[in-house]
Amino acid sequence: MKLTDLRGILQYIPQFRERTFILAIDGAIVTDDNFATLMLDVALLWSLNICVVLVHGASAQIMSLAEGQQVKASDFDGAGVTDAATLDLALTASSRLTHEILEGLSANDLRAAYANVIIAHPVGILQGVDHLFTGKVERVDVGLLQSLLSQGVVPVIPPLGFDGDGKTYRVNSDGVAVAVAEQLKAIKLIFVTSQDGLIYHGKLISQMLVAELGRLVQQDSAGFATEMISKAQHAAAACTAGVPRVHVINGTLDEGLLGEVFSNHGLGTLIYANEYEHIRPAMKKDVRAIQSLTKQAVEAEELLKRSKVAIEKSLGDYFIFEIDKNPVACVALHVYQESNQGELACLYVASSHENQGIGRKLIQFVESKAREMGLKEVLALSTQAFTYFQSKGGFVEGTPDDLPPPRREKYEQSGRNSKVLLKKLG
Ligand SMILES: CC(C)(COP(=O)(O)OP(=O)(O)OC[C@H]1O[C@@H](n2cnc3c(N)ncnc32)[C@H](O)[C@@H]1OP(=O)(O)O)[C@@H](O)C(=O)NCCC(=O)NCCS
Secondary structure, eight states: OOHHHHHHHHHHHHHTTTOOEEEEEEEEHHTSHHHHHHHHHHHHHTTTTTTEEEEEEEEEHHHHHHHHHOOOOOOOOSOOOOOHHHHHHHHHHHHHHHHHHHHHTTTTOOOOEEEEHHHEEEEEEEETTTTTTTTOOOEEEEHHHHHHHHHHHEEEEOSEEEOOOOOOEEOOOOHHHHHHHHHOSSSEEEEESSSSSOOTTTEEEEEEHHHHHHHEEEEEEEEBOHHHHHHHHHHHHHHHHHHHHHEEEESSSHHHHHHHHTTSSSEEEEEETTTTTEEEOGGGGGHHHHHHHHHHHHHTSEEEEEEEEHHHTTTTEEEEEEEOOOEEEEEEEEEEEETEEEEEEEEEOOGGGEEEEEEEEHHHHHHHHHTTTTOOEEEEEEEOOHHHHEEEEEEOOOOOGSHHHHHHHHHHHHOOOEEEEEOOOO
């Protein structure tokens, strides 16, 4: 491993620290060769103070148990009818899988517990068909989960729910994962499957806005491979319910989990809520707001003084972060086509709104814009926030030689002696 990989990981830690990830693991992954590595990765996440909750499915094991015992299962994944014999298979398969996960976690010195936190009621009769022991999540015992997490215990949740009378129901594990992620206010839900991600008409979806996925699921769910329709539906549901990022990854790959979590471009699928809804392109009426927002920073020599005319001339490069229609931050992306570079400039967050992650969001926004434009590198010049760009933005220090020639000339004329910061776009 390269030390620079470690630096790359460190930039994500502040946003993830003490937050919760839900890992929804398909039963087939628990028996895969890569499962031990996956458990090691969970231990790594815990060591970085990220709380992880594991939810698992059991359909692959129910299928093989049914075959072995020559029982005809009425349903495998908790979405159809569960008769008494199938519930019995589900109980055996789930207990075995929960146990294997607990073993895997304790092999990595993690404390873990079976968490009986799904309160369910029967799905009932749908279109005249009694779904018998198939349940629907009514509520998640969030108090119990939080108490386990606060004691450093990894909760492991099987695809089973209980009602107030102590009756057991088979519930769909994807649905359980969404309910737990929503109610625990998780920042990530990661579906760990044996596929590379969501594949639509034969092509892997690498990143997609939730609204777009919702549209595909509604209008053309047949475009997804049959076994992935449930993941697509539940990924859209989780994101719509407020989970900012939902991933679908291949759990049989060595670096599947870490590669997805600690990079902007993972190997699997990322479905995301519109985090940039507060950001809009600057308009003519904003020129004054940009000047008055940045006035203090210009006086403190944190930012370069820009005239009204200069801002107007490149107004298309500026973006405003608004809260309740008030501009509270700004940023610009100046493009140097010849060298395929973009300069992140004029980043300013009003002091009343500092330390809320707005600066970081603007950096990520500029990076994604630059990536969309096919640029290879983003650079920034800073006199007093260079450690911010390094530790929170993942930039590395460069030299004036790294600047595109026209920018370098201006740099030398300014005499500000700013530090040059660079970030390669993967
Ligand atoms: C630098 C700036 C953009 C940060 O914006 P922000 O929205 O408050 O930052 P975030 O919420 O994303 O990050 C906050 C973290 O950055 C750290 N930070 C803030 N300003 C910093 C600076 N100048 N140097 C190093 N770290 C800094 C905070 O201590 C906090 O750390 P923590 O997460 O470990 O507690 C903002 O303070 C600003 O506008 N500064 C003046 C203008 C400037 O220097 N712009 C950059 C030149 S282009």
